[in-house]
Amino acid sequence: MLQQTVGRMAGRMMAVMLALCCVAGAARAAAAPQIMTTIGGERPLRLQNLDIDGSVSGGMALTRVRMVFFNPNQRALEGRLQFPLLPGQRITAFALDVEGQLRPAVPVEKAKGRQIVEQLERRRVDPALLEQTQGNNFQLRVYPIAAQGTRTVELTYAEPLEREGANWAYRLPLAYGEVARGLNLRLQLNGADAAPQASGTLAELAFARRAGGYEAQIVKEHVSLDGTLKLLLPASAAPRSFVQQFDGATYFMAEVPLPPLPPAASRGARVLPKVVGLLWDSSGSGANRANAAELVELERYFKALGNGEVRLRWDRSYPKDFFYQPPPKGGVANEPSDGMPPPPPPRPLAHPVPMPAPIMAPSWQREKVIVAGSRVAQGDLAYGALAPAGPAGPAAESAVVAATNVLQRAESKSSTPGTGEIGVSLQKWRADAPYIARLQAAGTDRLYAIYLDERPSYTNSSAFFLDVADLLFERGQRELALRVLSNLAEMDLENRQVLRILGYRLMQAGAPELAIGVFEKVRELAEEEPQSFRDLGLAHAAADHPQQAVDQLYEVVLRPWDQRFAEIELIALAEMNAIVANAPRKAALDTSRIDPRLLKNMPLDLRAVLSWDADNSDMDLWVTDPNGERCFYGKRFSYQGGRMSLDFTGGYGPEEFSLRHAKPGKYRIEANFYGSTQQLVAAATTLQLRLSSGFGSGAAQDKLITLRLKGRGETVLVGEFEVKPK
Structure with a gap:
């Protein structure tokens, strides 16, 4: 049975x-998947040459892998190398070719490494970033790979070998796929008394006796690789020691065999x-x-x-x-x-070391990454930590002064909005992807099954999961829609852009408790971006956690940010004050750490806020009032008092339109894709719009919508405010 x-x-x-x-x-x-991927290339990047050197000393192994990638396209691309390692294997060195020469990288803290790389990219310097994502998987970003050009990447990893009976087991992953020009594999077994037993991929390796051990080499042209090469090396029954010089230091390792365990029969079988x-x-x-x-x-x-x-x-x-x-x-x-x-x-x-380590030295912690760049002085890599939040310091005081000036200007006007009833309507947005027609034609009882059938073709498309979730929400299948959205959490580990999309869509679905965990991860990944704190604060506010919301938004107000995030603190300040002013008395908010000059609510009749997921991109918010006057980055103030925030040209937003007193009529809200300087070409940019009536008052109403823009110049109507006469 x-x-x-x-x-x-x-x-x-x-x-x-x-x-x-x-x-x-x-x-x-x-067949092994492609290890170097890119988005937007007409043809995939090719692995042109593969050079592998392996060295085994007793129970330790050091392997160096050099890969040459070729870009067959007619434009430069960014490549992403996915490099999974076996358990126990640890990266100890990384190098990238810069101006024709391999340049070794230096280890830095993971978060700072990514910040350095993105800053250099905005300065048009060509860096590379190797970071550990989850488990024992490594991801490498390389830009640029010139049109019809090559880039060389070299990785070195060390590992303690496992025992299999009386043998050490050395495993060499070979899932590299097609190697266009050729493979050169060399293995050296130091101190080996006998040739190893080879199995798996390239098991035809022939080992020859050399001074101090055994060696083997194999050279192949245009080879397709998959699987793993496994070597079983007889372990010495006597104690041995190994010594190695590296970077002026001496490392040693001693191996002392332990007596074998008693036979299983004498120990008794496990019940x-x-x-x-x-x-x-x-x-x-x-x-x-x-x-x-x-x-x-x-x-x-x-x-x-x-x-x-x-x-x-x-x-x-x-x-x-x-x-x-x-x-x-x-x-x-x-x-x-x-x-x-x-x-x-x-x-x-193991414990970190300051430089790439030899075979016997420990590797750095998981929170470390390695950065290589070109034409960058060592000083560029000495990137300082963020200043602690708090009123002390010139940056914080400057923020307070700027915000106080805005509050004083707002106070000089009438204190309370007074308008008739305000309605908010969202324009229904629908994608035009190939799968949409089939999904729409399916009955509610078949929709999820059709999705499962289509999913294998779109596992790397965030748009696919967003579109399916939208349809499921429309059909009243909320739990299934949330389940589909959860795919975004595992699409590209530690990709803050994808996680932001997930968080925004969870907020739109009325699931802020779920969004909080996502935005906490984003804040961990990108603490240098004010949006990380703002998004988390708004999620806490939606989940009725006013204290946590105020604390996160106040971080945006006071911390020093990069100049490309100019005036985001003013937007967060308005949101923080709206939460403080309307928090229930039982919440007993603690605002003692907030400068009292900043505690002033600014209620509005109408408010529209645009955010997006793509860095180095410029999206624009357009608002057209009943007079036909458009408020946008080129005309930031309207005749009736509308105000558009500063233009965000460096990514993420937000851009905010605010109107204190709204005259009767309809207000059109549009989003425009102005341009992008992203080096990684994306299929589309995901936007979130929050439309609010009665902002800052007890009668405030919010509506959120998520949509996508595909390319420069595209404009979509997002929704309308309709203000009725009193």
């Missing part, structure tokens, strides 16, 4: 998937339990796992178990603690698929 149950379970759980990593007993995976709990993670992140191999392992275990009870939990909402900690009251539900139980948390890494 148990075997029948397992058979039914296997039938329900089986899906066609690609294996991303090696699992014991797995069938041979499909298998008769009740087994099986948690099956059916989220979308499991779609690339070796599902068939997992079922084989389960079948083996159940056969050994014999008769017993299996309690299966098909879990679609297991909290992914390896991605981010969900808020206390819940987290984003994960997308169903045939997956596998969650992995254990990653093992902590």
Whole structure:
């Protein structure tokens, strides 16, 4: 009966998937994916040459991988290299070719490394950033890869080898796909007494005796690589020591074999339990796992178990603690698929070292990254930390003075808006992607099934998941819509732009508690951007957490920001005061740390705020009043008192239109894609518009909409305010 149950379970759980990593007993995976990707290129980047040097000394190994990538397109592109490592492998060095020579990188704190790279990119300097994302996966950003040109990347990683019986096991991942010109692989086994046993990819390697060990080399032209090369090296039964000189320091390692464990028979066989709990993670992140191999392992275990009870939990909402900690009251539900139980948390890494380490030295912590740039003096990399928030310091005082001036100008006008009833309507927005017609034609009961059928073709498209979620919300399928949105959390790990899209759409869906956890992750990733604090503050406000909202928005008011975020503190100040003025008395807000000069509410009849997800992009907010007068970046003040905030040309926004007294009539709200200087060409930019009537008063009403603009010059009508006469 148990075997029948397992058979039914296997039938329900089986899906066609690609294996991303090696699992014991797995069938041979499909063709290896492209490791260097880009967006917007007509043809994919090609791996032109692959040069691998491996050195094994006792139970330690050091591997250097040099890759030459070719851009066959007619324009320069940014490339993103996804470089997964096996458990225990640690990056110790990274170099990038700059003006024809490999330039070694230096390790810096992860957040600061990304800030440095983005600042250099805005200055048109060509840096590279290697960072660890989640688990043991590394991502490398390289710009530019010139049209019809090449870039060379060199990575070095070290690892302690695992024992398999009397042998050390060395594994070399080779899932590089097509290598256009050729492969050059060299392996050196220091101190080896016998040739190793080779299996897997390139197992035809022939090892020859050399002084102090064994060596092998293989050269191939136009080769397709996949899988892993495995070497079993006889371990020495006697103690050994190894010494290495590196950067003026001497490192040593001693290996002392331990006596073998007693035979399993003498220890006694482990008694298998008769009740087994099986948690099956059916989220979308499991779609690339070796599902068939997992079922084989389960079948083996159940056969050994014999008769017993299996309690299966098909879990679609297991909290992914390896991605981010969900808020206390819940987290984003994960997308169903045939997956596998969650992995254990990653093992902590060794202590950091100031420079790329040799084979015997430890690697830096997970929070470190390595940055390489061109024409950059060492001083450029000494990037200072953000100043602590607080009233002390010239930057904070300057912000207070500027904000006070705005408040005084507002006080000089009539104190309370007085208008008739205000209606807010949103223009229905619909994408024109190929899958839309099929999804729209499906009945409500079939919509989710059609989505699952289309999903494999759009797993890397945030637009696809947003469009499907919109349709599900329209059909009243809220839980399914939230589940579909959760795919964005795992699309591109640690991509703050994608996470912002997810947070904005959760806010639009009336799920601020879920958005809080997402925006907390964004703040962790991008503390140098004021939008990270503002978005989190507004999410707390929507979730009725006024104290947390005020605290986050006040950070925007006082912290020193890059000049490209000019006057964002004024927008956050207005939002903070609106929350303070309308917080329920029982909330007992603590505003003692706020400069009293800044505590002044500024109610408005109409307010429109535009934000977007793309850095280095310029979106514009247009508002046309009943007189036909358009307020925008080129005409920031209207005849009847409308005001447009400063033009945001460097990414994210917000841009704000405010009107204290609105005359009767209709006000058209439009969004325009002015331009972009992004180096990574994106398919579309996602915008969020918040339209508010009665802002800052107890009768305030907000409506949010998320939409996308595809290219420069595109303009869309977002919605309208209709002000009725008294």
